[in-house]
Amino acid sequence: MSKQSVTVIGLGAMGKTLAKTFVRNGHPTTVWNRTPGKVVEGATHAPTAAEAVSASEVVVVCVLDDKAAREVLDPVDLTGKAVVNLTNGTPAHAREFARGDYLDGGIMAVPQMIGTPEVIVLYSGSQKVFDNYQDTLNALGRSKFVGDDPGLAALYDLALLSAMYGQFAGAQHALAMVGANKGDFVESLLIPWLTSTMFAIPTLGQSDPQSPDDMQAVAIANIIQASEDLGLGQPGHLR
Numbered sequence: 604m605s606k607q608s609v610t611v612i613g614l615g616a617m618g619k620t621l622a623k624t625f626v627r628n629g630h631p632t633t634v635w636n637r638t639p640g641k642v643v644e645g646a647t648h649a650p651t652a653a654e655a656v657s658a659s660e661v662v663v664v665c666v667l668d669d670k671a672a673r674e675v676l677d678p679v680d681l682t683g684k685a686v687v688n689l690t691n692g693t694p695a696h697a698r699e700f701a702r703g704d705y706l707d708g709g710i711m712a713v714p715q716m717i718g719t720p721e722v723i724v725l726y727s728g729s730q731k732v733f734d735n736y737q738d739t740l741n742a743l744g745r746s747k748f749v750g751d752d753p754g755l756a757a758l759y760d761l762a763l764l765s766a767m768y769g770q771f772a773g774a775q776h777a778l779a780m781v782g783a784n785k786g787d788f789v790e791s792l793l794i795p796w797l798t799s800t801m802f803a804i805p806t807l808g809q810s811d812p813q814s815p816d817d818m819q820a821v822a823i824a825n826i827i828q829a830s831e832d833l834g835l836g837q838p839g840h841l842r
C-alpha cells in the first residue's frame with residue numbers, strides 16, 4: 604500500500620528531524636523552510652509555503668512559535684488539507700488557530716528521540732484527522748489523542764513541561780548544595796531518589812499520616828537554612 608504524502612513546514616532542529624523520519628519511513632515528503640538552504644535528503648524542497656502545502660494531503664507545521672505559524676499559513680489556501688500543528692503554543696493559540704481539518708499537537712521529546720518508543724506526541728482537535736493520519740504520525744513516536752478541544756494538547760504539553768522544569772530547578776539546587784562533594788551523587792542517589800518518589804504524585808495535596816505536613820515543614824525549613832548557610836540563598840522552587 605502506498606504511504607500517505609506529508610509536507611513539513613519548518614526545518615529547525617525539530618522540523619528537520621520530523622521530515623527525515625517521514626522520509627525514512629517511506630512517506631513522499633515535501634519540505635519548506637523560511638530561510639533556504641536547509642536540506643533534507645530524500646525530500647522534495649518546495650520554493651514556497653503554498654507549493655509545499657499543495658503537494659501533500661497532510662501538512663505538519665513545526666516552527667518557532669504561534670506567530671511564525673500564522674505568518675506562514677494565514678496567506679495559504681488550506682482547503683482540503685489536514686493541518687497538524689506541532690508548534691509549541693498556548694491552549695488559546697490553538698483554539699484561535701483551529702480551522703477546517705485541524706489537529707494541534709505537543710511533542711514530548713527532544714529531536715534525537717524522534718522515532719523511538721520513548722516519544723509521546725499529544726494531539727487534540729479533529730478526531731477524523733487523527734484517525735486518518737494516525738499510522739503516518741506514529742512514525743514520530745507514540746501518538747496520544749487527548750480530546751476534541753484543540754487547546755487540550757497544548758494544555759497537557761505545557762503542564763508536563765511545567766512539572767519537568769520544577770523538577771529540574773530542584774535538581775539544580777540539589778547539585779549546588781552538594782557542590783564539589785558530588786562524587787557519584789547524581790547516578791547513585793539523585794536519579795534513583797527522584798524516580799522512587801514518583802509514587803506520591805497521584806495523592807499530592809492530600810494529607811498523609813505517614814508524612815504529616817508539620818514534619819515536612821520542618822524539613823523544608825532545614826533545606827532553606829542549610830542553603831543560606833552555604834551562601835546559596837533561598838531555593839526558588841521552595842518559595
Ligand code: FVH
Pocket residue numbers: 613614615616617618619636637638665666667668670671672674675689690691692710711712713714
Ligand atoms: N527542539 C526541541 O528540543 C523541542 C522539543 C519539543 C518541541 N519543540 C517545539 O518545536 C518547535 C520548533 O522547534 P525547533 O527545535 O525546530 O526550533 P528551531 O531550531 O529554533 O527552529 C525554528 C524554526 O522556525 C522557523 N521560523 C521562525 N520564525 C519564523 C517565521 N516568522 N516564519 C517562518 N518560519 C519561522 C525557523 O525558520 P528559519 O529561521 O530557519 O528561517 C526554523 O525553521 C517549537 O515550537 C518548539 O517549542 C522543540
